[in-house]
Amino acid sequence: MGDNSPRTDTSTDVEVDAKLDDGHQQVTGGSITSDHEAGTKNGDSKALRRLAQNREAARKSRLRKKAYVQQLESSRIKLNQLEQELQRARQQGLYLGSGSYSGDQIAHSGGGIGGANASNSGAVAFDLEYARWMEEQQRQMSELRAALQAHAADTELRGLVDGGMAHYEEIFRLKAVAAKADVFHVVSGMWKTPAERCFIWMGGFRPSELLKILLPQIEPLTEQQTMSICTLQQTSHAAEENLSSAMESLQQTLADTLSAGSFGSSSNVANYMTQMAVAMSELAALETFVLEADSLRKQTLQQMHRILTTRQAARGLLAMGDYFARLRALSSLWSARPRG
Structure with missing residues (x-):
């Protein structure tokens, strides 16, 4: 009985230290996970902003292209009208x-x-x-x-x-x-x-x-x-x-x-x-x-x-x-x- 007490105290200390280490690791691990999630959210936010900017640029490009096509069509109509006037004049x-x-x-x-x-x-x-x-x-x-x-x-x-x-x-x-x-x-x-x-x-x-x-x-x-x-x-x-x-x-x-x-x-x-x-x-x-x-x-x-x-x-x-x-x-x- 006397021989077992020291071993029991030592075992208890080791167990306590182990539990403390486990608790520290759990806290540290939780902190790392939280930072990782925050970084992921920031990256997603930047990607969404870039995506929105790209979509806006594409929309403006489509509008410019549409306006250019409309201008070309208007020019074509005016040119056809002028050619018709010339044709009638020649006839x-x-x-x-x-x-x-x-x-x-x-x-x-x-x-x-x-x-x-x-x-x-x-x-x-x-x-x-x-x-x-x-x-x-x-x-x-x-x-x-x-x-x-x-x-x-x-x-x-x-x-x-x-x-x-x-x-x-x-x-x-x-x-x-x-x-x-x-x-x-x-x-x-x-x-x-x-x-x-x-x-x-x-x-x-x-x-x-x-x-x-x-x-x-x-x-x-x-x-x-x-x-x-x-x-x-x-x-x-x-x-x-x-x-x-x-x-x-x-x-x-x-x-x-x-x-x-x-x-x-x-x-x-x-x-x-x-x-x-x-x-x-x-x-x-x-x-x-x-x-x-x-x-x-x-x-x-x-x-x-x-x-x-x-x-x-x-x-x-x-x-x-x-x-x-x-x-x-x-x-x-x-x-x-x-x-x-």
């Missing part, structure tokens, strides 16, 4: 001999179909109006040619000549409206065929040059008629030179305004905006030049109408129509030429 008789009124200028006038603005809309509207104007001119030229070949009376020719003069006044009116919408479109002559644009001057023909072309077609002339036409040609040429000089001065002024200051510097936005505002105000004179040039063309035609007899004026209008028709034919032949 209504825009072909003059071997040449025709080309629709490429209408395609260019709109800039970008999807981003059409008021300026582009005005240019496209003018091009379509010009197409209808060309159709009517073809009809008038056919009637005038038939009347001259049939040696019609002056009374019949006078009505055709007056109609032809009124028709040219109509195009001047249409150009005045178009210049307010997009003066660059009118000045550059994008509504004409390429060959016509080679001879364009401020949105149309030079009156003095046209008189040189018409003179051989309306002879014989009386001495008084010849003197009057020479005077008209001189005054027209002088007016053209004045307008051309004014245009050159405008171009130089614009160049000086836009080149003021240093390029590529955006440090002073106020100066830049002031510079652009000045250039815009200077550029407004361009519309005036177009209107003055058309006024000169109109006055030249009216003076010729007063100088010539009815039959001579009829031949002059027909010659002018044929000349521009040949320029359009030249454009068509040039476009269709073989390219080796």
